[in-house]
Every structure is written in structure tokens, then in C-alpha cells.
Amino acid sequence: MMTFEGLGLDPKLVQAIDALGFTEPTPIQEKAIPILLSGTTDLVGLAQTGTGKTAAFGLPLLQLVDSTLKHPQALIVCPTRELCMQIVNEIELFKKFVPAMRILAVYGGTSISMQIRDLKRGIHIVVATPGRLIDLIERKAINLEQISYVVLDEADEMLNMGFQEDIEFILQNTPQRESTWLFSATMPPQIRKVSKKYMNSPVEITVGKVNTANKNVDHQYYVVSAQHRYETLKRLIDFNPGIYGIIFTRTKLDAQNVAEKLTREGYDIDALHGDLTQQQRDRVMKQFREKALQLLIATDVAARGIDVKEISHVINYELPDDIEVYTHRSGRTGRAGHTGICMSIVHSREVGKIKQIERLIQVPFHKLEVPTGKDVCRKQFFTFMDKLINTDISHGDYETYMPMLEEKFADISKEEVLKRVAGMEFDRFLKYYENAEDLNIRDDRRERRPIREAGISKIGSRDAGRREYRGGNGNMRLFVNLGTKDGFYKASFLQFILDMSELPKEVLGKIDMKELNSWIEIDPKAAEKMISAIDGKKFKGRRIRMNDANSR
Ligand code: ADP
Numbered sequence: 045m046m047t048f049e050g051l052g053l054d055p056k057l058v059q060a061i062d063a064l065g066f067t068e069p070t071p072i073q074e075k076a077i078p079i080l081l082s083g084t085t086d087l088v089g090l091a092q093t094g095t096g097k098t099a100a101f102g103l104p105l106l107q108l109v110d111s112t113l114k115h116p117q118a119l120i121v122c123p124t125r126e127l128c129m130q131i132v133n134e135i136e137l138f139k140k141f142v143p144a145m146r147i148l149a150v151y152g153g154t155s156i157s158m159q160i161r162d163l164k165r166g167i168h169i170v171v172a173t174p175g176r177l178i179d180l181i182e183r184k185a186i187n188l189e190q191i192s193y194v195v196l197d198e199a200d201e202m203l204n205m206g207f208q209e210d211i212e213f214i215l216q217n218t219p220q221r222e223s224t225w226l227f228s229a230t231m232p233p234q235i236r237k238v239s240k241k242y243m244n245s246p247v248e249i250t251v252g253k254v255n256t257a258n259k260n261v262d263h264q265y266y267v268v269s270a271q272h273r274y275e276t277l278k279r280l281i282d283f284n285p286g287i288y289g290i291i292f293t294r295t296k297l298d299a300q301n302v303a304e305k306l307t308r309e310g311y312d313i314d315a316l317h318g319d320l321t322q323q324q325r326d327r328v329m330k331q332f333r334e335k336a337l338q339l340l341i342a343t344d345v346a347a348r349g350i351d352v353k354e355i356s357h358v359i360n361y362e363l364p365d366d367i368e369v370y371t372h373r374s375g376r377t378g379r380a381g382h383t384g385i386c387m388s389i390v391h392s393r394e395v396g397k398i399k400q401i402e403r404l405i406q407v408p409f410h411k412l413e414v415p416t417g418k419d420v421c422r423k424q425f426f427t428f429m430d431k432l433i434n435t436d437i438s439h440g441d442y443e444t445y446m447p448m449l450e451e452k453f454a455d456i457s458k459e460e461v462l463k464r465v466a467g468m469e470f471d472r473f474l475k476y477y478e479n480a481e482d483l484n485i486r487d488d489r490r491e492r493r494p495i496r497e498a499g500i501s502k503i504g505s506r507d508a509g510r511r512e513y514r515g516g517n518g519n520m521r522l523f524v525n526l527g528t529k530d531g532f533y534k535a536s537f538l539q540f541i542l543d544m545s546e547l548p549k550e551v552l553g554k555i556d557m558k559e560l561n562s563w564i565e566i567d568p569k570a571a572e573k574m575i576s577a578i579d580g581k582k583f584k585g586r587r588i589r590m591n592d593a594n595s596r
């Protein structure tokens with residue numbers, strides 16, 4: 045059996061890992077840690093979610109970073125604030141016996157001045173979201189010049205979210221980078237490009253098949269008509285009384301609406317999405333982690349990488365647009381050796397998508413029938429009986445009240461009492477499901493065209509969902525080494541490049557200006573003219589470099 049010590053980790057780190065109960069390294073840890081400890085090798089680590097990637101990069105960083113120096117030496121970039129905090133929390137545990145090491149999370153949506161102050165206090169490892177990091181760089185609150193290690197965690201998601209330019213900017217502005225470690229669950233072409241462009245013959249480690257889903261998860265789907273989505277969700281929740289799960293929707297609006305509706309109906313649920321304030325998101329996550337909340341409903345972006353222990357179910361209220369996202373969703377359950385269930389509610393036109401996902405993750409799905417009202421009641425009833433029988437009455441002062449109870453119930457039989465207790469608990473289910481219809485689509489009952497999407501909101505369109513985490517269009521993107529530092533602001537820059545190239549402004553798309561560099565979206569037909577007019581020319585004595593942002 046391979047041990048953490050055997051991988052070359054410092055005894056102080058091993059001691060902390062032992063205390064956490066990690067008995068042996070996971071496969072990605074076993075392969076990555078010895079390579080990363082060299083400090084000079086670039087690495088691309090591909091492994092499904094829940095395989096311990098945080099420790100795979102966190103432990104080597106703790107060993108490589110010198111806590112006697114007073115500047116940041118390692119930078120971990122990840123897509124969301126929740127993930128930043130999770131990574132910091134986990135690394136804090138690993139560094140229990142290296143107290144001098146200081147680690148800080150910086151992310152948007154909260155006071156930047158506090159973070160700037162914290163950064164001045166001698167931080168060694170910075171965990172950041174791309175947007176906030178760029179902000180800090182531009183305010184000169186963080187100096188990347190002395191960063192030796194850059195880790196890109198959940199790299200595919202960051203690129204999906206449109207952070208490509210920011211990532212490239214970060215990589216371009218860490219000149220002392222000794223090594224770059226990129227972790228991802230999937231390997232889309234964009235990532236390959238970034239690794240080619242900014243990494244130095246990276247060692248590529250793949251654990252398991254890329255894109256394969258976790259083996260401990262049972263994948264199930266339910267075919268219903270679109271207007272029964274909400275009803276089906278409720279039934280699935282009711283049919284699984286002990287559920288501790290995450291429900292995914294495509295859009296923030298759907299997450300919000302479904303959460304509100306279920307809350308009104310007495311379910312223990314809250315929503316996590318980008319429109320909430322930071323305090324709200326923190327509160328929701330904390331409650332969910334502490335199991336004070338049974339269900340969390342979230343968008344993909346908000347829940348990415350979140351590691352909550354013992355999630356029993358993931359429910360896809362809607363399938364993701366991008367089938368690769370399915371792996372990330374289902375990977376929230378069945379973690380660290382536990383088993384889990386991932387249920388998808390689909391309508392008949394989406395069955396083809398299930399087949400595609402099956403091929404992608406190479407695990408068969410089980411088509412199940414939505415439980416009937418009777419099934420749900422029966423299930424609830426059995427759960428209730430178990431609860432009743434297992435209720436612990438050993439430490440209550442019940443004896444005091446027994447005479448009163450006996451007197452009150454003197455004329456009522458045991459059967460009668462049981463019925464009443466059951467009635468109290470069950471009326472809601474029995475009434476609700478009394479005339480519940482069959483939600484399954486049978487072959488003889490063809491689905492009519494859905495009138496409303498999702499039965500609860502027609503505003504939560506797919507496009508809105510897409511916009512949430514996707515950038516880009518048909519345009520090509522040019523890189524230019526001019527930025528706000530050269531005295532430009534957007535309008536003057538636009539004027540400058542149009543004047544130089546004599547092109548009309550219609551050929552341009554989005555312009556993204558940073559301090560040192562800018563990115564210009566342009567109609568591919570006009571790109572060459574623009575490059576030849578500008579690349580190599582001088583601006584204030586400096587040579588302008590302009591090229592296709594996607595090539596070297
Ligand atoms: P990933 O980033 O690959 O999705 P995480 O780093 O979030 O996975 O780890 C998933 C869970 O597994 C965490 O709760 C973590 O504490 C736990 N874990 C990591 N490494 C080990 C190990 N060697 N043994 C046991 N549990 C581990």
C-alpha cells in the first residue's frame with residue numbers, strides 16, 4: 045500500500061493528513077504528488093470530481109512554499125467564491141502543523157479593501173477567482189512577479205465561464221512561474237490550447253477515463269411531459285424521505301422559482317445562485333453543510349466543485365445544455381467511497397440526450413417510473429413507522445407525565461392511538477396524493493407539445509442559462525499588448541485601432557481592456573487587415589504586438 049510518507053511528503057504534513065483520517069493517497073494524489081514536489085514540472089491532472097484533487101496540489105504547495113519569506117509564492121485560481129473558501133478550508137487543515145504558513149482567499153462580491161489589507165500581512169498562498177485577482181493586480185495590491193507556482197483548479201469550468209482571457213492574463217503576468225498545475229475533470233480543446241501555449245511540456249496524468257462518471261453513482265431518469273417537471277420533482281423528493289440532496293436547474297430564475305414554490309409547500313430547501321448576495325450564499329452553504337437544510341437547489345456555476353459530504357441524491361430538474369456538465373453534477377454525490385443516486389427528469393424529446401450522456405460517461409442509465417401517489421404514501425408510511433419505533437424515549441422525563449397520559453387515553457385503544465398519530469403525520473400526503481395522476485409517459489399516451497416550459501415559469505429561458513456561463517460568438521479574437529496603462533480607455537482605443545486599420549467599426553465585437561493587454565473580437569474576414577496595419581508598428585516608442593489570441 046502506498047503511503048503519503050512514501051510519496052515524499054514532510055512528516056508534519058503526513059501527521060495532519062493522518063489526523064484527518066486519510067489512510068492512503070487517492071490515485072491522482074499518488075501520481076501527482078511526487079511530480080509536483082519537484083517544483084519545476086508542469087502538470088495537467090485530469091480526474092473525475094471527488095477524487096481528492098485539492099490535496100493533490102495543496103500538499104505539494106505547502107511543502108514547496110517558504111513560509112519564512114513574506115510574499116505570495118503560490119496562486120490557486122478557481123471559478124467561484126465557494127470553491128475558494130472550500131480550498132482554503134481544506135488546506136488550512138493540512139497545514140495544522142505548519143502554523144507559519146499563511147493562506148488567503150480573495151474573491152469578488154465582497155470588500156476589496158479588506159482583502160488588500162489582508163494581502164499586506166504576509167500571505168504565502170493566495171486562492172482567487174479570476175475576476176477579483178485581475179482587479180487586485182490592476183490596483184497593484186498583489187504582485188505576481190514573485191509567484192513561483194500557479195494552480196488552475198476546475199480549469200474547464202473557468203473557461204466555460206468565459207475566464208479564458210483572465211486566465212491567460214494571469215499566466216502572462218507571472219514571469220517567475222516555476223511550474224503551472226492545471227486540474228480539470230474534462231479536457232475540452234480550449235484547455236489543450238491553454239496548456240500548449242503557457243505550459244512547458246506538461247506531464248499529463250489521467251485517472252480513470254476522462255469524462256467517466258463516478259462508479260458509485262446510480263444514474264436514473266424519469267420521462268415525463270415538460271409541464272409535469274415540478275410535480276415529478278416533488279414526487280421524487282417525497283418518495284425519498286431521508287434525502288439530502290442537490291437539485292440542479294439551468295437558470296438562476298428556475299432555481300429561485302422552484303425553491304420558493306417548494307418552500308411554500310413546506311419543504312426544507314434553499315437556492316444557491318449568482319444573484320444572491322455573498323452573505324446569503326454563505327448562509328445557504330453553511331446551513332446545507334451542517335444539514336440544517338435538506339435540499340439545495342443550484343445552478344451549475346454556483347455549485348461547481350462544491351464538496352459536501354454524504355449527499356444522497358443529485359436531481360437534474362433539467363438536463364444541462366452541455367452534456368459534459370452532467371459529470372460535474374452527478375459527481376456531487378457518491379464521494380469519498382459513499383454511494384449516491386443521480387436522477388434526471390427528462391421529457392420524451394430529451395431521451396436522445398440521455399443516450400449521448402450514456403456514451404460519454406460510459407455508464408448505463410436506468411429508466412425508472414415516477415412513483416405513483418400510492419407508492420409515495422406507502423413509502424412515507426413505512427418511514428414514519430420506523431421513526432416512531434426508533435424514537436429514543438430513554439432520557440426524557442416521560443414517567444412524570446405517564447399517569448396523565450394514561451388517564452386521557454383510558455378509553456382509546458392502542459390501534460386508535462396509532463391511527464391518530466399516523467393521521468397527524470400523514471394527512472398532508474394522503475390528501476395530496478389521493479387523486480394523484482400517473483406522471484409517466486406511456487407509449488400509448490403520446491406527449492402533447494408542452495405549452496409552458498417547466499410548468500412554473502416561461503421566463504427562465506435556455507438562453508438566459510447559456511448567457512450565465514458562456515462567452516464567445518463567431519468572431520475571432522485578437523491579442524494586443526496595449527492597455528489602459530498606455531493611456532487608452534475603451535473609446536480612444538477603438539478609435540486608434542480603427543484609424544490605423546481603416547476598418548469600419550462594424551467588424552468589431554467586444555473589446556476587453558486590461559492594464560497591459562487588450563483583447564479584440566473581430567470578424568475573421570477583417571482580422572488580417574487589422575493585424576497587418578498594427579502589428580509591428582510603434583506606439584510611444586514601443587513595438588506593438590498584435591496576433592490571433594488563440595495562437596502563440
Ligand atoms: P475533487 O477536487 O477531486 O473533486 P476534493 O479534493 O474536493 O475532490 O476531495 C473530495 C473529498 O475527498 C474531500 O472531502 C476530501 O477531504 C476527501 N479526500 C481527499 N483525499 C483523500 C484521501 N486520500 N483519503 C480519504 N479522503 C480523501
Ligand code: MG
Pocket residue numbers: 097098197349
Ligand atoms: Mg476540486
